[in-house]
Each structure stands twice: as C-alpha cells, then as structure tokens.
Amino acid sequence: MGQGSFHVTIIGAGLGGLCLGQALRRRGIAFDIHERDPALTARPQGYRIRIDRVGREALAACLPSNLAALFHQTCAAAGSPGRFLDPQLAPVRGRSVATWHDAAADRFEAEGDLSVHRVTLREILLTGLEDRVRFGHAFARCEPDPGGGLCVQFVDGGAVRTDLLVAADGAGSAVRRQTLTDAEPADTGAVCLYGRVTANAGVTRARALLAGPAVIFADGFAAILDPMTFRPPPVGTAAAGITPVGDYLYAAFIGPRGTIGFGEVLPPPGSALLAERLHALVRAWHPDLRSLLGPTEPASLAVLPIRSAAAIDPGAWPRDVTFLGDAIHVMSPAGGLGANTALADAAHLASRLGEAASGEAALSEALATYADDLHRRAAAAVRASADAAAALFTSAPTLLTTV
Incomplete structure (x- = not known):
C-alpha cells in the first residue's frame, strides 16, 4: 500500500463495529468485518435501545446522509419525556441520575433521547x-505477520493479513481474551430480564397508562417500560433490507440476581422459568400494570448477567490491536450508556484513522490518541453506569406527593 494506506480488520458486526465500518467506507479506508454469528438476527439481542445526544452525534458523523435520515425515520414516536413511578403507579421523585435524559418529543429535534429497535439499527x-x-x-487468534502487521486466523481455518485489528466483539471478546489476559469484566451480581408485548391493543393502552417511557421503582430492583410505536416505514425500506417492525411494549427488569429470582446458572432464552419469574415479580403490582405485562411473549424473554469492566490503561494494549465498545468497557445498562459509548468509540476511532490515512499523523500516533481518549471517556461512562445502577436498586423510593 502507498504512504498513508493501511487495512483494518474489524472483529464483530454489532453496533460499534458496523458504525466504524460505515465511517471507514466514507473515508476510503480499506476494511473488512468478521462476525461469528451466521446471520445478523441469529440470536436474541434485545429490543429497544435509547440513543442519547452522544450516540446521535456519532451516527451523524459516521453515516451517509440517507442512512442518518433513515435512522431518525425508523425511531419510535415518543409520547412524553418519561415518568418515574412506583408499582402502584404513584409518581416517584429523587431517583433520577445524570445519564437519564428526557425522550425527544420529535425524532429530528436536537436534544432528547430517541428509542430505536436494535435489529432495525443494525x-x-x-x-x-x-x-x-x-x-x-x-476469530481464533492473531499473531505478528512476517511482512508486518498481523495475521488474523479464524476458526474455520481461514486467515487474513491486516495492519490493524479492531476488537468490537462484545463483552466476551475473543480478541481481548487473547491479547489482554487480565482484563476479563467482573460479574456485578445483577441481571437484566427483558422481553416484549406485541399486541397492538396492549401497546396503545400502555401509551395511555404510562404516557411514554417509564421507570418503575420496586423493592430493590426496577423495571423499564417503553411503548414502542412506529410510523409507517419510508417507501423502499423493505427493499433496502430493513425489516418492518410492529409496535410493542418493551419491558426490562434490572436488579441483583437474588432479588430478581435467579441463581448462578441463568435459564436460556425463551425458557418457561423466565415467564414465571416475570409474573412473580409483578404479582403485587397495580392491576393495570399486571394486565399490561401479562401477555409478554414467553419466546421473547431472555436474562443476561450484568458485567462491568474497569478502565484499562492503554499502555497495556498490544501493538496493532485496538478496541471499542463492550470488548473493552462493558458496563451496566442502567445508565443507558453502553451502546452510545460504543458508537462514540467508532466515530472517534474513524476520525483518528482518517488523520493517519491523510498523512496528518502516523498510524501509531493516531491509535495512541484514540486509546487515551477512549480510556478517559470509558472510565467516566462506567462510573456513571454504576451510579445509575445504585439508583435503580435502592429499596425505598420517595413518593411524589402534593401539598
């Protein structure tokens, strides 16, 4: 390759890896992406994602204008900024944290969070x-290539030579486990049980009852409920490979394993045990809430352990390897920062690689700048997420009363 030219191999086709790919394509930087799953929808991966200002700015920086507009057009329509309630539907005060923002009233307004279906965004x-x-x-392993850079080998026996390997392969990153052996995320002892209700009548009722997204503060855990309603998709989206999504009520229960009702071994997605736990959690809740959550699809339910990774000194990162997203800074979903931080990683890394491609900086210098920036941003996001988790798990909510 000529001066300033290099090849990037991205491991992982999640939000961060694909966002980086979009940004590299716009900059004319050679890359490929390798994903272990056989297809984009091969396994359960969640439903609703909140995209905050940081995530929105990252998408705007990485996507071509037509895809940036499509992102906005396919977001759910917000009914209200959001509410904090107790299980009997009484308003709660004093439980918000800095990372929670009001939902955007309009999908194109400059401020406010947007809710998007995860598969649609992917x-x-x-x-x-x-x-x-x-x-x-x-991914199987990587090792120095005799001609420079790295030789990346795959489980099927294939291999590629690359100048830079980007680990974007999630909390269980195979790249991180080989190259940063002491960086395994810690199990926080909390879990997230999530699923959805897709009956349109139920979603309409949820919007009327909750007036939009709501956090329900229970005893030692919390539930996030968000009625996801979509306008008709733009003409041509199905032909472009965007799967139409019907309205649904998103529900996620977050709390310590014991409080949610699980031991060390978690049931698989769709297990009948998950539906039993959900109904047990809401047994004493307001009848209207129980009726909303009663028809939650058993097949949609899954439970995941919540892990967190301390900020890792970039000085320990191997040469010719860098990281983004959960592969290096997995955090509690309580703060709503994980996906947004991964998208920001992609935007920052693409910008630095653009400087290297144009000759403004050496590739090694660009990577060092990115790593230092990521270390700072990730440390703040992990701390904020832990604070948000603490706010969710507090046992005694303060009811909002009128005088």
Whole structure:
C-alpha cells in the first residue's frame, strides 16, 4: 500500500463495529468485518435501545446522509419525556441520575433521547457494507505477520493479513481474551430480564397508562417500560433490507440476581422459568400494570448477567490491536450508556484513522490518541453506569406527593 494506506480488520458486526465500518467506507479506508454469528438476527439481542445526544452525534458523523435520515425515520414516536413511578403507579421523585435524559418529543429535534429497535439499527448500519461483512467467521487468534502487521486466523481455518485489528466483539471478546489476559469484566451480581408485548391493543393502552417511557421503582430492583410505536416505514425500506417492525411494549427488569429470582446458572432464552419469574415479580403490582405485562411473549424473554469492566490503561494494549465498545468497557445498562459509548468509540476511532490515512499523523500516533481518549471517556461512562445502577436498586423510593 502507498504512504498513508493501511487495512483494518474489524472483529464483530454489532453496533460499534458496523458504525466504524460505515465511517471507514466514507473515508476510503480499506476494511473488512468478521462476525461469528451466521446471520445478523441469529440470536436474541434485545429490543429497544435509547440513543442519547452522544450516540446521535456519532451516527451523524459516521453515516451517509440517507442512512442518518433513515435512522431518525425508523425511531419510535415518543409520547412524553418519561415518568418515574412506583408499582402502584404513584409518581416517584429523587431517583433520577445524570445519564437519564428526557425522550425527544420529535425524532429530528436536537436534544432528547430517541428509542430505536436494535435489529432495525443494525440493519441500517449494515446497509452498503454487505460485501465487507463475513458472517459465520469466528476469530481464533492473531499473531505478528512476517511482512508486518498481523495475521488474523479464524476458526474455520481461514486467515487474513491486516495492519490493524479492531476488537468490537462484545463483552466476551475473543480478541481481548487473547491479547489482554487480565482484563476479563467482573460479574456485578445483577441481571437484566427483558422481553416484549406485541399486541397492538396492549401497546396503545400502555401509551395511555404510562404516557411514554417509564421507570418503575420496586423493592430493590426496577423495571423499564417503553411503548414502542412506529410510523409507517419510508417507501423502499423493505427493499433496502430493513425489516418492518410492529409496535410493542418493551419491558426490562434490572436488579441483583437474588432479588430478581435467579441463581448462578441463568435459564436460556425463551425458557418457561423466565415467564414465571416475570409474573412473580409483578404479582403485587397495580392491576393495570399486571394486565399490561401479562401477555409478554414467553419466546421473547431472555436474562443476561450484568458485567462491568474497569478502565484499562492503554499502555497495556498490544501493538496493532485496538478496541471499542463492550470488548473493552462493558458496563451496566442502567445508565443507558453502553451502546452510545460504543458508537462514540467508532466515530472517534474513524476520525483518528482518517488523520493517519491523510498523512496528518502516523498510524501509531493516531491509535495512541484514540486509546487515551477512549480510556478517559470509558472510565467516566462506567462510573456513571454504576451510579445509575445504585439508583435503580435502592429499596425505598420517595413518593411524589402534593401539598
């Protein structure tokens, strides 16, 4: 390759990896993406994601204008800024934290959070990158290449030579486990049980009852409920590979394992035990809430352990390898920062790599600048997420009363 030219291999086609791919394509930087799953929708991966100002700015920086507009057009329509309630639907005060923001009243306004269906966002991020992404291609190991850079080997026996390896393969990152052996995330002892109700009548009723997204503060845990309602998709989205999504009520219960009702071994997605736990958690709740959550689809339910990773000194990072998203800074979902931080990582890394490609900086210098910036941002996000988790798990909410 000529001066300033290099090749990037991205491991992981999640939000961060695909967002980085979009940004590299816009900059004319050679790259490929390798994903261990056989397809984009091969396993349960959650439903609703809140995209805050940081995430919105990152998407705007990385996506071409048509895809940035499509992101906004496919977001759910917010009914209200959001409410804090107790299980009997009484308002609660004094439980918000700095990372929680009001929902955007309009999908194009400058401030406020947006809610998007996770698969829809991944499909948008994949658009135009289909020839750069190899599904069913699991990372095995990497080692120095005799000609410089790295030789990346895959489980199926294939291999590629690259100048930079980007680990974007999530909390269980195989790249991190090989290259940063002391950086395994810690189990926080908390879990997130999530699922959805797709009956349209129920979603309409949820919007009337909750007036939009709501956090329900129970005894030692919390539930996030968000009625996701969508306008008709723009003409041509199905032909472009964007799967139509019907309205649904998103529900997530977050708290310590014992409080939510699980031991060390968690049931698999769709297990009948998950539906039993959900109904047990809401047994004493207001009848209207129980009736909303009663038809939660058993097949949609999954429970995940919540892990957290302390900020890792970039001085320990191996040469020719860098990281983004949960692969390096997994955090509690309580703060709503994980996906947004990953998108910001992609935008920052692409910007630095753009400087290296244009000759403004050496590749090693650009990577060092990115790593220092990520270390600072990730440390703040992990701390804020831990604070948000503490606010969710407090046992005694303060009811909002009128005088």
